[in-house]
Amino acid sequence: MAFDLEEQEKIDALRAWWDRWGTPIMSLVTVIMLAFLAWYGWQWYQSNQSRQALGYFEVIQSASVNDDKAAATRVNEASAILQKDYAKTPYTGRAVLLASDFLAKNNQPDAAKAQLEWLIGQAASFPDLVPVARLRMASLLADEEKYDEALLQLANPLESFRAVFLDRTGDVLVAQGKKTEAVQQWKAALELPNLGPEFIRAVQLKLNVLGGE
Known part of the structure; x- marks a missing residue:
């Protein structure tokens, strides 16, 4: 098909433009497509990881409710898999707390503390759960009369x-026999803002028992 002079000039200009910009444009398109595919793949991976983690979370949850002789084994195994293969999923932190609580109630304090130690070491992934883990760790250590270690867990809390x-x-x-210091801590707690009424009543009751008012 023959083109007139004006059409041929437009075609030549388009070819020249493409010769200059075609490769960069195609490169950019390729980068965008690869980025999209990578993002989609990552979203699929995250979703798949969460689904897998949920299954192990439910194993721990079920074992905690339906206690039997093999429950502790299932809890330890499920928690170990979550920590190893699904450490970054949101279910893992909660599952580890459940596992620790179950093991503590079933007279396995060392196993319970091991769960909490792992979670405490994951502050970047579970910032909202680590304080809970530290509180529970302090209680377990206090039960073993390791009071100084318990107090270390309670140092420098989030506001x-x-x-x-x-x-x-x-x-x-x-528990350590330091009642005066305990009263000081409870009074300091009551001076903080935005306290719930149940918390206030509980702390005030402790003060009344010790005569600290």
């Missing part, structure tokens, strides 16, 4: 957990 950490510190100090 949002400060009141409950002060309260638990008071509990540890009472």
